[in-house]
Amino acid sequence: DKGEFRHYMLKEIYEQPKVIAACLEGRISETKVLTSCFGADSAFLKDIDNIHIVACGTSYHAGMVAKYWIEELANIPCTVEVASEYRYRKVAVPKNTLFLTLSQSGETADTLAALRMAKELNYLTTLAICNVPSSTLVRESDLTLLTNAGAEIGVASTKAFTTQLTALLITSIAIASEKGELNEKKQAGLVTALRSLPAYVDAAIKQDEAIKLVSEQFANKHNALFLGRGPMFPIALEGALKLKEISYIHAEAYPAGELKHGPLALVDETMPIITVAPNNQMLDKLKSNLQEVRARGGELYVFGAKETGFEEAEGIYYNEVPWVEEVLEPIVHTIPLQLLSYHVAVVKGTDVDQPRNLAKSVTVE
Numbered sequence: 001d002k003g004e005f006r007h008y009m010l011k012e013i014y015e016q017p018k019v020i021a022a023c024l025e026g027r028i029s030e031t032k033v034l035t036s037c038f039g040a041d042s043a044f045l046k047d048i049d050n051i052h053i054v055a056c057g058t059s060y061h062a063g064m065v066a067k068y069w070i071e072e073l074a075n076i077p078c079t080v081e082v083a084s085e086y087r088y089r090k091v092a093v094p095k096n097t098l099f100l101t102l103s104q105s106g107e108t109a110d111t112l113a114a115l116r117m118a119k120e121l122n123y124l125t126t127l128a129i130c131n132v133p134s135s136t137l138v139r140e141s142d143l144t145l146l147t148n149a150g151a152e153i154g155v156a157s158t159k160a161f162t163t164q165l166t167a168l169l170i171t172s173i174a175i176a177s178e179k180g181e182l183n184e185k186k187q188a189g190l191v192t193a194l195r196s197l198p199a200y201v202d203a204a205i206k207q208d209e210a211i212k213l214v215s216e217q218f219a220n221k222h223n224a225l226f227l228g229r230g231p232m233f234p235i236a237l238e239g240a241l242k243l244k245e246i247s248y249i250h251a252e253a254y255p256a257g258e259l260k261h262g263p264l265a266l267v268d269e270t271m272p273i274i275t276v277a278p279n280n281q282m283l284d285k286l287k288s289n290l291q292e293v294r295a296r297g298g299e300l301y302v303f304g305a306k307e308t309g310f311e312e313a314e315g316i317y318y319n320e321v322p323w324v325e326e327v328l329e330p331i332v333h334t335i336p337l338q339l340l341s342y343h344v345a346v347v348k349g350t351d352v353d354q355p356r357n358l359a360k361s362v363t364v365e
């Protein structure tokens, strides 16, 4: 039931504060992540020396964000690969490697095939972060962390993605702590930030009307370029996927530092460039990338906290996102990109919940 909402996708975007809270529920105390959320025996956490993440589509993008968290917080090498590549190659598995799959449905054929292959290899254990408790992926994995997002009907993944990110941050903190890489004070700080997450996401959703206005600019666009740096690069990829999936506008995402290595040639006054600005030491670098784009006439659509210092100007559309702790930026800054693609699709009159050629769950290769 869509209730007061015109589409399931919008309903699911608005559900995010609630389902993120459900994903956190019972998994954190005031000061720590409760390792019991990985099952009765969480001893494997301290044995992990390597992580292989395998997933498809939006779930793959969640994995890409997790790589930044895992390497930063736990100091453990982490690789991320799409399941349809992983399953058809010879994979070298270092000692004590965790095999981690991400899937909303738990029925994606390539992800399941990758898990079955991994079970024949020398992994420490297999963990699935999944939304459907009764799924094949959950049944066949050694360990599971459910995302608790509730049924997701819209083909475009929204709340499944942000709850995957939440579960991945919980996992990264748990591993970091068990590996002795995170002191109590730092862990308490991260957990306090996590507690604020539902409220931050709620504040980001409040920009809905402003984003709806901006979306009208995209009605006649044929292309769009998303730029990001650091963990905001996978968020740019996810923004581009969402836009192409439901509005059929060709969209690409690049790490902003790659602009000069090719995509800058595409930029002219017909090319909108969308970016989510982080509030960290990469901000100045991003700003200079954006100047390069502006100098070629590209129109900029910037989402960032007030603290980033962006303002509306000729050729620059600025939309505010709430200030959040840096570690949470990839989660909270996803919201404006979801809303943008949603409203662009509505403006273009496409079938938002059931885009052409796509199925909710890809159970064939």
Ligand code: M6R
Pocket: 056, 057, 058, 059, 102, 103, 104, 105, 106, 107, 108, 111, 155, 156, 157, 158, 241, 242, 245, 360, 361, 362
């Ligand atoms: O159920 P899964 O998370 O395994 O699905 C993976 C992809 O098919 C899925 O994320 C797809 O990319 C979404 N429709 C994107 O919105």
